[in-house]
Amino acid sequence: MELSLNTATVRKQWSLAQIIDGCARHGIQGISPWRDQVAAIGLKKASSSIRANGLAVTGLCRGGFFTAKDWRDDNLRAIEEAHELGARCLVLVVGGLPPGSKDLVSARNKVYEGIAAILPEARKAGVPLAIEPLHPMQAAERACINTLEQALDLCDFFKDGIGVAVDVYHVWWDPKLQSQVQRAGRRILGYHICDWLVPTRDLLNDRGMMGDGVIDLASIQSSIKQAGYTGFQEVEIFSEAWWKRDPDEVLEICKARSAG
């Protein structure tokens, strides 16, 4: 599998311009930028710089957050940006509970409504939407879609122009992982890697480098390939520890640890 770098991995050390340059220097062939980083250097400049360096845009992070107030406009802008960047998908982190709410059922219904509202625009723009189920420990704050099964139920409902992003950090524990990856098949639009550390000291920013934790990456990658995925593996590590390291060294280690 070819390698892509999710720009969150070195976001505290480098600007997007530096990350694009870093990928090119280290022979990493894909990139998945975050919208705030794109905005910081400008959409046109980001797009032309990524193209000039021959990088595939394996995803744009992120749309979603359908429980936020300006969700509609924000998602339509995200679709335009993904189109401009030639992104292979727009990753959807769907949002958790609205402030003051305990109603997960209602939050989940909002996700259906939100996707229904933006999917026609995404199809017109040729930008596939990739629902990313997030770990259950992030259900309240970031995403109320928490299993691959749940995400695929959404895909079944909406059919064309929508799929899933499989991030090992979020799904590695799932007893149904293998069967749902098979069910997903060609609807897998992104495959994100990192590792689960033991112990994990923070719910958001203590992800591990591949090989430093307990996720059976070889087995998951094998399932993903068997399901028909032919895209990139995208390293996405939110980690206070790795954000303190020399970014060139981080990229070298990402390459070394993602062989296969």
Next chain:
Amino acid sequence: MELSLNTATVRKQWSLAQIIDGCARHGIQGISPWRDQVAAIGLKKASSSIRANGLAVTGLCRGGFFTAKDWRDDNLRAIEEAHELGARCLVLVVGGLPPGSKDLVSARNKVYEGIAAILPEARKAGVPLAIEPLHPMQAAERACINTLEQALDLCDFFKDGIGVAVDVYHVWWDPKLQSQVQRAGRRILGYHICDWLVPTRDLLNDRGMMGDGVIDLASIQSSIKQAGYTGFQEVEIFSEAWWKRDPDEVLEICKARSAG
């Protein structure tokens, strides 16, 4: 629902003898002790003191950890202790990955083997085993059974003498919670309450008091009752913050927050 106190809730402030006394003083009618606390005052003394105070033993914590070396003997001892205490169930925290392993499938198979080995003794002793699915964020370190669906598949396999402990902290996020609670029906052997704080600052010891977080306790309790559960609601709060509070105050707040 009548109230029970899981002794972990005030374990840093009080010995088991003090907790038994506290429950009696505060009119809490059930208790669910941990084995280390029982051992600290002696099984006979714990048992006679609990009986003398008229407390129901809603569970004994805990058996399980089938990936540990001495799992068989330890579980057989736990069954004897649960029998001696007249516990309504022995709670099973099944164990995570063995040291150095990344193989969840194999760990899960060990759970089947472990339960198969101890269930005949549990049945003879009249001690129902309650599988407690733990939050996916504890899959590596404490329990590789992470959803109610998974736990009930085990129950279906083993049939008599086994059920589940439903702890809201572990299952509140589950999109299948309601349907699996219905499926469980009379096999619900324990119902544990607390709350999920936003933000949560620690994966183990940052649970909230009921009402301080985002779990829809009223809705879950309603499902549990509809499923036919007639037992106690058991407060179980692992929390550095609550372990610093005056334990009499903690018990009063538990009572006030668990009405219904």
